[in-house]
Amino acid sequence: MPDSPILKSLEDGVLTLTISRPEALNALNRQVIDALAAAIEAAQNNAEVRVIVLTGAGEKAFVAGADIKEFADFNQSQGEDLARRGQRNLFDRIEQSRKPVVAAINGFALGGGLELAMAAHVRIASTNARMGLPEVSLGVIPGYGGTQRLAQIVGKGKAMEMVLTGGMIPADDALQCGLVNQVVEPELLLETAQILASKMAKNAPTSLAAALDSVLAGYSREGFEVEIERFGKCFTTDDFKEGTTAFLEKRKPNFPGS
């Protein structure tokens, strides 16, 4: 059995989950998605876990997105199916966790990586973090809830700018627009996230679960289905073929627009 790409450590009620696939900047392949979903699920049933901290291994990346090599040859139904399953099994499971989830963003958080951080309840970033949703530069759109959660967190205008340019923003800008709650030096990131998590962990677990439910109840779920459907359609386009091929060939794309 191969080593799990998710490292786990539990201290004083705070479970730290570290995504560890450094050779691909912790990109989300199937194995990472399944192992992380299983770890989040196991934490729900472990009374010793009160709060979860989610981070990436190394100093360069939290998660540099979904694994482009893996989805480059998907068709429409594979794209739709994977978006739906990924949203339900991992991203919704994080957001709907009965225990608070704090993301410690230790470098690049791009595409599916930023979507993962946005499914968490609170985000802390290191000063070297860079965040963005570059999907439109690959001929797709965010498919793991990014179009919905970004707008919920930073508002429609800033979300439109980020989704439509596909550009990255530095940690200070993310703080200014409310995408992250706090920015700290890289060497203090994990400790800061764990201290915040410990403060939450001292509170009544049933109250934490009820508070999470209540805050989330105010947000519509309708847009997530639209995102899945539009995401799947992207996989039928020549723009998608060109975008992913250009990334894998390490060149700029030349989109045909069809």
Ligand code: DAK
């Ligand atoms: N996937 C696979 N490999 C990746 C990767 C990724 N997302 N990001 C980086 N890597 C790999 C690189 O290919 C490289 O591997 P080797 O060439 O050494 O074998 C290694 O990690 C180191 O990366 P770089 O050499 O590029 O490092 P740099 O410092 O030069 O650049 C970077 C760092 C983060 C700016 C750059 O790596 C980069 O632009 N990465 C890609 C960012 C990106 O576009 N991410 C994908 C966003 S789209 C889906 C649902 C959702 C999604 C997809 C499917 N389904 C339901 C099917 C979401 C899509 C996205 O996330």
